Amino acid sequence: MAPSCKLKVLEHFQISPPPGKLPSTSLPLTFFDIPWLLFPPSQPLFFFQLPALSTSHFTNSILPHLKCSLSLALQHFFPLAGNLATPPHPTAPHFVYAAANSSVSLTIAESSADFHHISGHQQRDVQEFHHLVPRPQRNKTASYDPNLPCPILAVQVTVFPQCGICIGFSFCHVAADGRTFDNFLKSWASIFKMESDLNKLLLPCTDRTVIQDPNGLRPILLNQWRSLGSSQLDTNNSDRADLRDMVRATFVVGQSDMEKLKQQILTRSRKIFGWASGSMYLSPYVLTCAHIWVCLTKTRFSNIKTSLGEERHYFGFIAGGITRLGYPVPNTYLGNCVSFGRLDAAGYELVGENGIVIAAKAIGETIKKLNGDVLGGAEDWISDWKELLGSKLHVTVTGSPKVNLYGLDFGWGRPKKIEEIAIDKTRAVSLTESRDVEGGIEVGLVLPKAQMNAFGSIFRKGLNSDRLE
Numbered sequence: 439m440a441p442s443c444k445l446k447v448l449e450h451f452q453i454s455p456p457p458g459k460l461p462s463t464s465l466p467l468t469f470f471d472i473p474w475l476l477f478p479p480s481q482p483l484f485f486f487q488l489p490a491l492s493t494s495h496f497t498n499s500i501l502p503h504l505k506c507s508l509s510l511a512l513q514h515f516f517p518l519a520g521n522l523a524t525p526p527h528p529t530a531p532h533f534v535y536a537a538a539n540s541s542v543s544l545t546i547a548e549s550s551a552d553f554h555h556i557s558g559h560q561q562r563d564v565q566e567f568h569h570l571v572p573r574p575q576r577n578k579t580a581s582y583d584p585n586l587p588c589p590i591l592a593v594q595v596t597v598f599p600q601c602g603i604c605i606g607f608s609f610c611h612v613a614a615d616g617r618t619f620d621n622f623l624k625s626w627a628s629i630f631k632m633e634s635d636l637n638k639l640l641l642p643c644t645d646r647t648v649i650q651d652p653n654g655l656r657p658i659l660l661n662q663w664r665s666l667g668s669s670q671l672d673t674n675n676s677d678r679a680d681l682r683d684m685v686r687a688t689f690v691v692g693q694s695d696m697e698k699l700k701q702q703i704l705t706r707s708r709k710i711f712g713w714a715s716g717s718m719y720l721s722p723y724v725l726t727c728a729h730i731w732v733c734l735t736k737t738r739f740s741n742i743k744t745s746l747g748e749e750r751h752y753f754g755f756i757a758g759g760i761t762r763l764g765y766p767v768p769n770t771y772l773g774n775c776v777s778f779g780r781l782d783a784a785g786y787e788l789v790g791e792n793g794i795v796i797a798a799k800a801i802g803e804t805i806k807k808l809n810g811d812v813l814g815g816a817e818d819w820i821s822d823w824k825e826l827l828g829s830k831l832h833v834t835v836t837g838s839p840k841v842n843l844y845g846l847d848f849g850w851g852r853p854k855k856i857e858e859i860a861i862d863k864t865r866a867v868s869l870t871e872s873r874d875v876e877g878g879i880e881v882g883l884v885l886p887k888a889q890m891n892a893f894g895s896i897f898r899k900g901l902n903s904d905r906l907e
Contacts, residue, residue: 441550521587553601719802762812
């Protein structure tokens with residue numbers, strides 16, 4: 439049961455770009471955006487340690503600059519201040535920015551929770567975090583109502599007196615991938631610190647025509663979305679998820695751990711399967727994901743002989759598209775530019791002594807295919823993910839260690855901790871670069887407490903397995 443804590447809402451604001459700077463406009467969705475119509479919003483939390491901070495100092499000295507800098511950042515990232523409209527067919531979903539009333543909800547609160555406890559790596563009750571997530575006014579029906587537009591972004595800043603602050607977000611992934619959101623956060627922080635003249639900032643590109651669609655993927659994916667009733671995918675019955683016994687924890691895979699995994703895989707692949715060492719793609723991402731997939735499969739299916747057989751276990755992830763498209767797209771492009779990877783393996787293979795080899799080979803080969811043709815199979819993205827998420831035998835990964843979220847700095851130093859709260863319900867695994875271990879990857883998980891205990895044991899044992907000689 440989560441420890442009791444008191445949240446006091448201090449103020450609520452609607453933050454708009456500076457008046458008179460932007461006209462009302464709308465932006466179409468590209469084919470990269472459309473699959474995200476089926477997913478719930480992302481809910482990242484950033485914890486900053488400020489031991490001497492008082493609530494009065496925050497509200498009098500810090501808050502005015504936060505509000506002003508957020509407004510200035512939204513002047514350039516204006517789609518984030520807008521709304522997602524999903525009108526009835528045949529009109530396609532689109533983003534709407536109305537100069538007169540588009541804004542971002544900003545909530546200011548004070549919490550009595552234990553800052554150092556919830557910003558740690560150890561097991562914590564998932565419900566300890568929910569009061570830190572902003573609550574945008576959203577339509578709660580199965581499908582979006584065009585008369586109740588969906589806000590793209592909401593922000594909550596929570597003060598922990600004499601400890602620090604948490605900046606929490608709820609943002610609609612249809613509008614932005616992790617790269618775009620990171621660009622927005624760092625622009626906001628840079629303006630807040632007044633390090634850069636606004637005119638010298640690396641400003642976003644909102645030109646949707648930079649995304650080419652010669653194969654007509656947009657209408658194909660729109661039709662697939664409409665065929666599902668224009669509703670969100672059921673990510674583990676997310677609206678009905680029972681969180682009473684759920685805990686979250688963070689595990690770190692360091693460079694030395696990755697080297698151990700790599701040597702295990704290379705030794706087994708050569709001696710048991712006869713594969714040449716150079717035939718496998720073993721990046722830090724592949725090694726980490728393979729280890730997670732195997733550990734979670736073993737954790738969830740302890741009775742191996744009766745529970746596992748030839749049934750296929752799915753693994754899903756996202757892959758950056760900007761460097762893989764074959765034509766230039768600015769890194770400042772404001773929107774989604776990620777592909778989807780899906781693969782599977784037999785359950786008995788994953789839990790066997792060579793499971794890490796099977797998992798790494800499957801993930802690596804899928805990434806190599808995406809490197810060669812990032813849009814291969816794109817016409818099936820929605821149907822593929824519906825099949826994957828509809829199976830109980832799946833693991834999905836969200837986030838990217840390449841984004842460098844821990845590089846965010848408002849002048850208070852790097853975040854002490856980053857958490858993704860949406861995985862409470864989606865049950866995805868979140869990945870970020872490690873704050874404290876150079877070249878390492880932080881793995882965020884939400885599981886029932888008993889399963890988390892088992893996972894931790896399997897995770898550590900897998901990193902210390904002896905190599906075949």
